[in-house]
Amino acid sequence: MFNIRTLRAILALAVVALAxxxxxxxxxxxxxxxxxxxxxxxxxxVPAVTKVANLWAQSKGVTVSVVQKEMGPIREDLKTVxxxxxxxxxxxxxxxxxxxxxxxxxVPLFPSAxxxxxxxxxxxxxxxxxxxxxxxxxxxxxxxxxxxxxxTKLAKVPTSFADMEKQxxxxxxxxxxxxxxxxxxxxxxxxxxxxxxxSGLCGYIFGTNSAGNLDPSAIGVANPKxxxxxxxxxxxxxxxxxxxSVDSSISKDLFLKGKTAYFFSGPWNLSDIRKTPGxxxxxxxxxxxxxxxxxxVPFLGVQGLMVTKFAAAHGVDSFAKDFVGNYxxxxxxxxxxxxxxxxxxxxxxxxxxxxxxxxxxxxxxSVGGVPMPNIPxxxxxxxxxxxxxxxxTKGPGSxxxxxxxxxxxxxxxxxxx
Amino acid sequence: xxxATAANDTGPAGVPPASWLARALGFFSGTVGxxxxxxxxxxxxxxxxxxxxxxxxxxxxxxxxxVAVATLLIDVVYLGPWHQAVPLKFLVPGTIFLIGxxxxxxxxxxxxxxxxxxxxxxxxxxxxxxxxEENSLTPPADGATYTMTPARQGGDLVLLLVDEVTSxxxxxxxxxxxxxxxxxxxxxxxxxxxxxxxxxxxxxxxLRLDEEMGKxxxxxxxxxxxxxxxxxxxxxxxxxxxxxxxxxxxxxxETKTVYRDNGxxxxxxxxxxxxxxxxxxxxxxxxxxxxxxxxxxxxxxxRVFIWTFVYAGLSVFLTFALGLFLAxxxxxxxxRLQRLQRALLVIPFAIPAYLSVLVWGGLLNDDFGAINNxxxxxxPWLFDPTxxxxxxxxxxxxxxxPYFFLVCTGALQAIPGELTEAARVxxxxxxxxxxxxxxxxxxxATAPLLIASFAFNFNNFNNIYLLTGxxxxxxxxxxxxxxxxxxxxTYKLAFQAGKGSDYGLASAVSIIIFFIIATISxxxxxxxxxxxxxx
Numbered sequence: 001m002f003n004i005r006t007l008r009a010i011l012a013l014a015v016v017a018l019a020x021x022x023x024x025x026x027x028x029x030x031x032x033x034x035x036x037x038x039x040x041x042x043x044x045x046v047p048a049v050t051k052v053a054n055l056w057a058q059s060k061g062v063t064v065s066v067v068q069k070e071m072g073p074i075r076e077d078l079k080t081v082x083x084x085x086x087x088x089x090x091x092x093x094x095x096x097x098x099x100x101x102x103x104x105x106x107v108p109l110f111p112s113a114x115x116x117x118x119x120x121x122x123x124x125x126x127x128x129x130x131x132x133x134x135x136x137x138x139x140x141x142x143x144x145x146x147x148x149x150x151x152t153k154l155a156k157v158p159t160s161f162a163d164m165e166k167q168x169x170x171x172x173x174x175x176x177x178x179x180x181x182x183x184x185x186x187x188x189x190x191x192x193x194x195x196x197x198x199s200g201l202c203g204y205i206f207g208t209n210s211a212g213n214l215d216p217s218a219i220g221v222a223n224p225k226x227x228x229x230x231x232x233x234x235x236x237x238x239x240x241x242x243x244x245s246v247d248s249s250i251s252k253d254l255f256l257k258g259k260t261a262y263f264f265s266g267p268w269n270l271s272d273i274r275k276t277p278g279x280x281x282x283x284x285x286x287x288x289x290x291x292x293x294x295x296x297v298p299f300l301g302v303q304g305l306m307v308t309k310f311a312a313a314h315g316v317d318s319f320a321k322d323f324v325g326n327y328x329x330x331x332x333x334x335x336x337x338x339x340x341x342x343x344x345x346x347x348x349x350x351x352x353x354x355x356x357x358x359x360x361x362x363x364x365x366s367v368g369g370v371p372m373p374n375i376p377x378x379x380x381x382x383x384x385x386x387x388x389x390x391x392x393t394k395g396p397g398s399x400x401x402x403x404x405x406x407x408x409x410x411x412x413x414x415x416x417x
Numbered sequence: 418x419x420x421a422t423a424a425n426d427t428g429p430a431g432v433p434p435a436s437w438l439a440r441a442l443g444f445f446s447g448t449v450g451x452x453x454x455x456x457x458x459x460x461x462x463x464x465x466x467x468x469x470x471x472x473x474x475x476x477x478x479x480x481x482x483x484v485a486v487a488t489l490l491i492d493v494v495y496l497g498p499w500h501q502a503v504p505l506k507f508l509v510p511g512t513i514f515l516i517g518x519x520x521x522x523x524x525x526x527x528x529x530x531x532x533x534x535x536x537x538x539x540x541x542x543x544x545x546x547x548x549x550e551e552n553s554l555t556p557p558a559d560g561a562t563y564t565m566t567p568a569r570q571g572g573d574l575v576l577l578l579v580d581e582v583t584s585x586x587x588x589x590x591x592x593x594x595x596x597x598x599x600x601x602x603x604x605x606x607x608x609x610x611x612x613x614x615x616x617x618x619x620x621x622x623x624l625r626l627d628e629e630m631g632k633x634x635x636x637x638x639x640x641x642x643x644x645x646x647x648x649x650x651x652x653x654x655x656x657x658x659x660x661x662x663x664x665x666x667x668x669x670x671e672t673k674t675v676y677r678d679n680g681x682x683x684x685x686x687x688x689x690x691x692x693x694x695x696x697x698x699x700x701x702x703x704x705x706x707x708x709x710x711x712x713x714x715x716x717x718x719x720r721v722f723i724w725t726f727v728y729a730g731l732s733v734f735l736t737f738a739l740g741l742f743l744a745x746x747x748x749x750x751x752x753r754l755q756r757l758q759r760a761l762l763v764i765p766f767a768i769p770a771y772l773s774v775l776v777w778g779g780l781l782n783d784d785f786g787a788i789n790n791x792x793x794x795x796x797p798w799l800f801d802p803t804x805x806x807x808x809x810x811x812x813x814x815x816x817x818x819p820y821f822f823l824v825c826t827g828a829l830q831a832i833p834g835e836l837t838e839a840a841r842v843x844x845x846x847x848x849x850x851x852x853x854x855x856x857x858x859x860x861x862a863t864a865p866l867l868i869a870s871f872a873f874n875f876n877n878f879n880n881i882y883l884l885t886g887x888x889x890x891x892x893x894x895x896x897x898x899x900x901x902x903x904x905x906x907t908y909k910l911a912f913q914a915g916k917g918s919d920y921g922l923a924s925a926v927s928i929i930i931f932f933i934i935a936t937i938s939x940x941x942x943x944x945x946x947x948x949x950x951x952x
Contacts (some may be wrong), residue, residue: 034624035624035625035627060648061620061621061623061624062624079539079918082475084475098917099536099917099918101552101693101694102536102537102693102694102916102917103536103537103539103540103694104539104540104544104545104548104552104693104694105539107551108551108552108554109646110556110562110646110652110654112562112581112650113562113581114581130552130693133553133555133657135552135555178784178785179784187778187799187800187805187885187886187888187889188886188888189888243783243784244783244800245782245783245784245785245786245800246784246785247782249779250782250785309544309548312627312628312631315625315627315628316627317627317631318626318627318630318631318645318647318648319627319647319648321646321647321648322647322648322649325646325647325650326647326648326649326650376536376537376916376917377916379912379913379914379916379917379918380913380914380916382913383890383909383913384890384895387888387889387890387898388892390800390888390889390890391889391890391891391892394783394797394800395783395784395795395797396795397797397800397801399892403892404892406892407891407892407893408892410895411890411894411895411896414712414713414895415713415895415896415914416916417713
């Protein structure tokens with residue numbers, strides 16, 4: 001039935017296939033000599049994490065493999081990853097905690113009381129989640145928030161909001177810019193960067209329940225106090241103080257080119273600000289808006305390390321917990337990691353040792369700030385709250401802020417259900 | 418310029434094609450061809466065997482088996498002596514790829530649409546039970562924390578503990594805590610380094626201790642126990658929830674509240690409190706029911722559906738009209754720099770769409786965009802619901818017309834000149850020639866492409882998402898903004914509404930979109946056939 005040529009061909013195939021099987025089988029079943037802790041971190045933090053983690057690993061006799069991923073995919077891929085390639089430790093933002101904990105992807109940590117005492121309560125709270133009892137799911141390592149950056153050649157550090165408004169509009173007139181403040185929005189809006197203005201007008205996102213935990217049914221996007229102050233947004237829109245057409249690149253560009261005097265931004269822009277020749281800046285807290293009785297505060301972001309459920313399956317659970325819950329919470333490691341990318345360390349002892357004046361200033365501007373809600377329902381909020389600002393600050397044709405924010409509140413409530 | 422020169426090089430070749438084709442065929446049907454064939458098959462088989470080994474070790478029996486069967490089928494078809502199998506050589510790989518890349522994803526999508534896979538429902542039932550138990554562990558009010566040193570006592574693992582408050586030393590085994598007399602232990606920096614009768618675990622053994630240490634629970638009072646936390650600490654923990662396997666319920670240790678399986682992947686108390694995490698399970702047609710009944714999904718559906726049709730329809734019509742117009746204009750044989758002009762028109766096609774859309778987003782900016790600045794107007798391109806829709810279509814026109822320009826240029830050249838000439842001789846005007854001769858002949862060639870283009874734009878997530886993000890979101894709109902098409906609306910519904918991500922719901926909507934597009938395409942192809950019959 002088969003001729004010689006075909007038989008030869010089949011023989012050749014069999015030989016190649018056999019060779020492959022011989023190569024493959026030991027690779028898939030060989031046990032690991034030393035445990036390896038796999039860490040997922042984003043591009044900005046990979047070098048710092050690698051350095052700090054290797055110091056720890058050498059003292060324990062294990063190895064560390066730091067995998068570089070984008071911030072978003074760290075969170076997304078954790079849901080679908082297979083155990084073989086799964087991380088033991090992830091570096092992430094505190095507002096993921098609700099989602100990753102609800103998914104059962106991360107495990108609770110129990111650092112010693114002495115260690116916990118070295119952290120501000122809100123940083124630990126930010127990494128805690130639970131409907132009935134809150135558990136700590138991550139070790140905070142760095143704090144992140146926006147502050148008011150003033151171009152001191154163009155204007156003075158404002159003494160009040162009205163002062164900032166006056167100076168910003170004067171600079172706008174002088175430079176011919178289309179906007180007074182460099183606050184980023186864009187067509188999709190940016191509730192994060194608008195939060196100092198939002199909180200200054202007495203807006204908040206979620207209230208708290210009797211147990212002190214965030215309550216997704218108590219939405220404060222259009223609370224009565226805020227609505228009373230919302231008219232100011234319409235004034236700001238009319239005078240061109242803020243504009244929804246200003247997106248992240250435009251807001252930065254305007255500030256770096258000296259077209260606006262005030263920039264609402266975070267430490268991620270420090271290196272570009274320092275690189276700009278002739279630009280002199282001062283970083284301060286946001287001035288309060290007179291007459292509202294509320295403070296203008298930024299959202300607080302906390303970055304931290306979390307131990308995944310996969311660590312136990314990989315036989316490195318105790319190592320991962322030692323690294324995250326013990327080693328990385330100590331001042332020295334915190335200082336090394338946070339300083340490597342211009343962030344303020346979460347550990348308060350490390351915080352006192354920060355030398356950089358700008359990083360220190362961002363730390364000072366965080367006082368009184370509100371941690372970004374870490375409950376999964378927050379995913380319903382960003383778009384609506386950002387869009388409410390966009391609708392009311394797009395210049396001519398804008399909708400009165402009161403109507404716009406009432407609409408956002410309704411829509412958020414409907415989505416959370 | 419380089420493009421134009423390159424186009425010039427591809428003129429009629431000097432060598433008669435038949436001769437080298439014949440030679441190539443002769444060359445490849447001999448030994449060389451056989452060697453190449455065996456080479457390709459060997460590579461395919463090696464990859465397949467690798468895949469099967471990996472799949473079977475991971476316990477994926479069905480997919481592993483399917484890969485094996487498919488590979489064997491390919492081997493038999495290509496190596497078999499039978500000549501009737503020649504068509505199969507083309508059909509079998511094609512069918513396998515069709516199944517692998519079209520049918521399997523569709524079935525898996527359909528499968529997911531009947532589950533509750535979403536944030537909070539990501540684990541298997543067993544994993545969820547373990548995670549709930551783990552999450553329920555809480556340090557008791559008077560619970561102690563210890564420094565910890567793993568040790569062995571006659572082979573059994575023991576944790577040598579020092580209370581961090583009282584500094585008393587203990588040995589903890591699976592039978593409980595034993596106080597160690599101070600004379601028998603050496604404590605350095607608050608940690609036991611040696612103890613009489615115990616051998617501390619050191620070196621390489623420490624590296625393999627994880628699983629054993631994780632299983633060691635040292636019982637204390639009641640249901641509390643001490644467990645290692647990391648490598649140098651231990652902590653007393655108490656479960657607040659207890660799993661009862663016989664009844665498949667969780668019971669709160671303190672309040673005795675019972676949490677029952679609600680059939681939708683959660684343990685729920687009588688007053689509606691659900692334990693997190695839940696698990697993935699089949700929930701019947703719940704997701705489809707939600708699409709039909711949930712006002713959040715149902716209300717914007719019609720609005721989004723209509724806009725999706727308008728967007729896809731206008732995109733196809735305008736890109737085709739502009740492409741055809743330019744193709745006819747540039748088809749004049751006596752046109753100067755014809756090749757250069759054609760090359761220039763194809764540029765939008767050559768720039769990656771992602772990039773162009775983002776650049777267009779910047780150009781169309783209200784206050785800072787080049788377009789408003791150049792025109793000296795203040796059109797809210799991206800901030801007004803109607804203008805945003807126009808922007809979406811205009812940007813899509815820019816991205817899409819070169820495709821139809823190319824297609825129409827080709828198709829026009831394929832229409833025999835005698836036909837149009839004959840019509841002219843019969844006294845037809847240019848318009849009549851175009852309407853009665855050119856356009857129908859052109860449509861026969863391009864109709865399938867128009868249908869494909871419609872289907873593509875119907876699901877053109879990238880353009881919408883990158884240009885407007887589906888916005889602007891009006892005050893009375895909950896999920897879908899003014900320019901959201903079905904697929905971007907699905908994305909928002911699945912990932913930005915409610916509580917995190919909802920893959921089940923997203924799959925259900927995708928299935929519906931699939932049926933819509935399949936129906937439209939089927940009808941269109943059927944109509945095209947009648948068009949072909951006409952000519």
